[in-house]
Every structure is written in structure tokens, then in C-alpha cells.
Amino acid sequence: MAWQRPTYRTVGGERVDGVWRHVWRRHQLSDEYYVDDLFVYADGAIRCEELTDLDGLRRRLAKGLIALRDPKAPPLPEQPSKWLARYSEPLTPQTFLLEVADLIEELSGRPTAAQRCHEAIRHYRQEPTELSRVALRKAYLAIPAHLRVYILGDMERQDRPLRILLTDVGEPVDGDGPVVTEEMHRDVLAFFDEYDHGVTERPRPVYADDSVDAVPPPVVLHDVIYPRGWPEELDFFVLRNNYPAEIHFAGGTHPSVHEAYWALAESHRGDDWPDVRLAVMAGLLRAKFTQHPDLAGILLATGDATISYTGHKESPYWREAGSRGGRNWIGRLLELVRSELSWPTGE
Incomplete structure (x- = not known):
């Protein structure tokens, strides 16, 4: 379920930006759940009926007071293969807490886990050493698991270039995918070069006041x-x-x-x-x-x-x-x- 924005609250006359999404909250007098809104703010405050923080949200999730999907919905089907799966890993309370902590960083203007991962990609491209590859693996794994397959923004590839690069040579990707070779690692570097420099020249019509010279590359x-x-x-x-x-x-x-x-x-x-x-x-x-x-x-x-x-x-x-x-x-x-x-x- 996607986060919605903008929203905010006012603290001491100052605006504090936030985001919100639906969750399922358990009724105080029964085991029934109903849809409610969960708000997350830049100052770390979290509100679902009452104001709390990340630790408070953790306790509510652990006690089952808040659910992230309809408890009456059928369980999600298991993926037969992690490598061939078309979806990310399922959302869990643990990864949700990581996502909320990351949202607080974003709302506060600080780098998110995804941004730090892209920074690590750029560093690896500049210095493709084993040390920088290990740093990139750490940055990628810091992203909540249910969001990882979308970091490169390509629904078809689903972060497979990254998943290949972060797997050691001779090991199967994701445990059940192809066995990685040195050539596959080199191919990933070529992919990143195309990915990072993929801004193409913008075609445009010619008007009366345009220059007669050829349109320069961007x-x-x-x-x-x-x-x-x-x-x-x-x-x-x-x-x-x-x-x-x-x-x-x-x-x-x-x-x-x-x-x-x-x-x-x-x-x-x-x-x-x-x-x-x-x-x-x-x-x-x-x-x-x-x-x-x-x-x-x-x-x-x-x-x-x-x-x-x-x-x-x-x-x-x-x-x-x-x-x-x-x-x-x-x-x-x-x-x-x-x-x-x-x-x-x-x-």
C-alpha cells in the first residue's frame, strides 16, 4: 500500500511535513480490525489515533494492535523461486519499521537508504574494487527487503544487475539463480554506465526563432x-x-x-x-x-x-x-x- 502525501502537523507554530497510509487497527473491545490512517512526520512523531514514536509503533505491531494488511485476507502465495519471483519479499512488521525510519530520514531532508545505495553504486563505478562492492552490498541490504527489487526503477529487471553484482563469483544469485561469473560482473558495470548516462537527446520541432545550427547534445x-x-x-x-x-x-x-x-x-x-x-x-x-x-x-x-x-x-x-x-x-x-x-x- 502506497504512502500518500502531502500532510503535516503544526508544532509551536512550525509546519512539520508528513506522509500517511492505511493500516488495520484492532478494536479495543474485540478482536475485530478496521481501517485507520497511520501518519509519519519529519520530527519522528507517528500517529494512529494517538501520538507515539518508532518504539511505540514497534510495540503496537508486536502486540497485534496494528496490522499492515487485512487480517481476513488470504495469505500471499509463496514464490517458487526467489530469482524468478516477479515481486519483492513480503512486507513484515520488521521491514515496515525500517521503511518508516527511512521515511523520517527523507522527510527530514537526510539521505534515505535508497539514496545511499545509489551513492554506493556511483562509488563502485568509480572504484570497482572488492571493498567498494562489499560496501555496496551493505548499502543494498540496508534497504527494507520489500522495497529492494525496485531500487533501479526498472520493473522488468527488478534489481537483477545489483543482485548479480552483490553475489560472489561461483555462487548462485539469490540461492536459486544462475551461478555468477566474472563476465557477469563486468556486464553489470556496462549496464550501470548505460543506466547512469541514459539521458538521451530530446527531439524538438524547429520554429521561426530557433537557431539554424544543429541541436547540440545535452x-x-x-x-x-x-x-x-x-x-x-x-x-x-x-x-x-x-x-x-x-x-x-x-x-x-x-x-x-x-x-x-x-x-x-x-x-x-x-x-x-x-x-x-x-x-x-x-x-x-x-x-x-x-x-x-x-x-x-x-x-x-x-x-x-x-x-x-x-x-x-x-x-x-x-x-x-x-x-x-x-x-x-x-x-x-x-x-x-x-x-x-x-x-x-x-x-
Whole structure:
């Protein structure tokens, strides 16, 4: 059952965002269950009739006061093979608690288990060592089991590339799948390269005011990790919001666009942040590139190309998410600022 949003509660005049879903709650005077709503909030509070926390939810699940599916429903059929199964592992109270804890992290703006797994994938692609493969396995297994087959966002593959990679050579995947070989591990690396760089050129019609030049390929801004610090030679990575470029904006000084955005989000008063955040981000990007001419030059070097801002740390509202959606607002705003920088001063 999917989580629904948005919802929130007010604490001390401040809005605390949350999500909710249906559960089955046992009646106090009988063994009958009825549908009720379970709310989870960014501050760790959980409400199903009364306010509690993760430990309180754990106790209610253990006592059978809350059920995650209709107790009268027939049991789920057993899958004949874990490798061939078309569905994830069944939801259990234990994995549900992990999911709720992960939702609290997401609502609080902290990395989720899935995001940490994608980070581990990127690290493995950069350094395909046994140590990084072990770290990736740990990150993948930290995801609640009932959600694991959907991490790559492909309903057909169902995380099989990951499941192959995380199985040692000579061992069967999932215990009953194909025996893994070195070649299979190499094929997974090739898959990840296609998966991570799979943003294709966007076809578009030609209008009267379009350039007569050929449409350039998109500029894809990947969220790349530099373990030894940012390279001295500047490149397109400076266009990322987390690149350390000090900016002065709205009376404050911030070390980067990323930190400025979240500082402003936390200090904003009122419930209209979703309505004003786009204007705030536009202002921050203008400040970054007008206050740093060297970075503006790199932005202008993208020419007329579409800018695709990828990653997993930001909401899909801000980034490109390929077939999984995403509005790519940061990429679109970078194109807007680039256009403004191209316009001659005083005209």
C-alpha cells in the first residue's frame, strides 16, 4: 500500500511535513480490525489515533494492535523461486519499521537508504574494487527487503544487475539463480554506465526563432564524488549546487547554493515555501554566476545545450530522473541564467 502525501502537523507554530497510509487497527473491545490512517512526520512523531514514536509503533505491531494488511485476507502465495519471483519479499512488521525510519530520514531532508545505495553504486563505478562492492552490498541490504527489487526503477529487471553484482563469483544469485561469473560482473558495470548516462537527446520541432545550427547534445550534470577534493581544473562540475562557491544573497553569506537554499528553507516562516522555492532557487543561481565570473564562463560554455541535472539527493522536482520522471528545474533554471548572462548589458 502506497504512502500518500502531502500532510503535516503544526508544532509551536512550525509546519512539520508528513506522509500517511492505511493500516488495520484492532478494536479495543474485540478482536475485530478496521481501517485507520497511520501518519509519519519529519520530527519522528507517528500517529494512529494517538501520538507515539518508532518504539511505540514497534510495540503496537508486536502486540497485534496494528496490522499492515487485512487480517481476513488470504495469505500471499509463496514464490517458487526467489530469482524468478516477479515481486519483492513480503512486507513484515520488521521491514515496515525500517521503511518508516527511512521515511523520517527523507522527510527530514537526510539521505534515505535508497539514496545511499545509489551513492554506493556511483562509488563502485568509480572504484570497482572488492571493498567498494562489499560496501555496496551493505548499502543494498540496508534497504527494507520489500522495497529492494525496485531500487533501479526498472520493473522488468527488478534489481537483477545489483543482485548479480552483490553475489560472489561461483555462487548462485539469490540461492536459486544462475551461478555468477566474472563476465557477469563486468556486464553489470556496462549496464550501470548505460543506466547512469541514459539521458538521451530530446527531439524538438524547429520554429521561426530557433537557431539554424544543429541541436547540440545535452549537458548532463552528474552528481560525482571527489574523495580527494574538488579538481583544480574547473569543469562542468562547478555548475552543481554543492560546488563550494560563496554567495551573498538576501542579506546573508553562504558557502554554496545548496547550503543557502536549505538555510533559507529552514528560516522561512509560513506554509508557502513550495510556492516560493522556485523563485528562491532562481535568485541563488543568479547570485552564484554573477558573483563568480569564472563559473559564469563555464555555464556559457554549454552554449545552447539542454542542461540535465541528475542525482539522487535532490527531489525529482529539481532533477532529471529519466524514465522515472523528474522536472529538472535546476537544469532549466541554469539554462535561464545562461540566457540572461548572454544578453548584452544595458540592452
